[in-house]
Amino acid sequence: MDKLFYLTPSLCLAAAIWVLSRRYVVFTLMQLPGTLCHELAHFVAGLLTFARPVSLSIIPRREGKGYRLGEVKLANARWYNSVFTALAPLLLVLIPWSVAVLRTRGPWHFAALDAALAFLVAPQFLACWPSATDWKLAMRSWPLLLIAGAGWYAWTTTPWLHGLVA
Numbered sequence: 001m002d003k004l005f006y007l008t009p010s011l012c013l014a015a016a017i018w019v020l021s022r023r024y025v026v027f028t029l030m031q032l033p034g035t036l037c038h039e040l041a042h043f044v045a046g047l048l049t050f051a052r053p054v055s056l057s058i059i060p061r062r063e064g065k066g067y068r069l070g071e072v073k074l075a076n077a078r079w080y081n082s083v084f085t086a087l088a089p090l091l092l093v094l095i096p097w098s099v100a101v102l103r104t105r106g107p108w109h110f111a112a113l114d115a116a117l118a119f120l121v122a123p124q125f126l127a128c129w130p131s132a133t134d135w136k137l138a139m140r141s142w143p144l145l146l147i148a149g150a151g152w153y154a155w156t157t158t159p160w161l162h163g164l165v166a
Contacts, residue, residue, distance in 0.1 A: 002108075003100040009114075010096060013122040028060060028067055034123025035060075038089045039070040042134075045088035046074050049081035083141035092128035096121045 021027035035058050046053035052075040060067045077085060099121055103114060130138070155161055 002104040003097065006100045006104050006108075006114075007096055007121070010118045010121040011125060013118055014125040017122060018126055022066070028069070030119075031069060031123050031126055032058065032060075033120055034092075034125075034127030035069040037092050037095065037124060038127035039072050041088040041092055042072040042074075042085055045085045046072065046077075046081075049084045050076060051078070051081045051085045052076040077137060077140065079140050079143050081141075083138045083144060086134040086138035087130055089128055089130050089134070092124050095124045 017027050017030050021031060039056050039058055043053045043056050045051070053072050054075045055073045056070075057072075058070040060069050074085065099117055103117070
């Protein structure tokens with residue numbers, strides 16, 4: 001409970017940044033720490049899954065009525081690695097959680113450091129959700145759902161498989 005209480009100011013700040021960034025560019029710029037982590041998550045996942053990232057950009061660009069805050073281009077996004085690369089930013093939620101765990105160990109109270117951390121943690125909440133483009137890329141991995149479903153079905157309907165694992 002302490003951790004959620006600790007993260008409440010960051011969540012409120014994230015909501016304010018999200019709402020105000022549509023009207024004021026300065027709030028869009030406040031998302032840059034989160035954008036950097038979001039794109040780095042794609043980049044590192046791309047390296048680990050052999051999706052071969054070829055470029056990374058966090059320079060905001062105007063697109064229609066909004067901004068594209070960052071982009072990673074992949075040379076080898078395939079059905080077997082797309083979901084892992086595209087949804088890697090979901091792991092960014094561990095950053096605020098880790099900060100909360102570290103700051104709430106033992107007796108604690110809000111200090112100036114916590115206010116600064118709130119400004120660094122808030123963009124991580126915004127950055128951890130994959131974009132529409134990320135979800136489209138993840139959909140390339142639909143065969144993995146079939147494979148996982150077939151494996152689960154085989155595991156639950158054939159008890160002799162359990163003996164192979166034990």
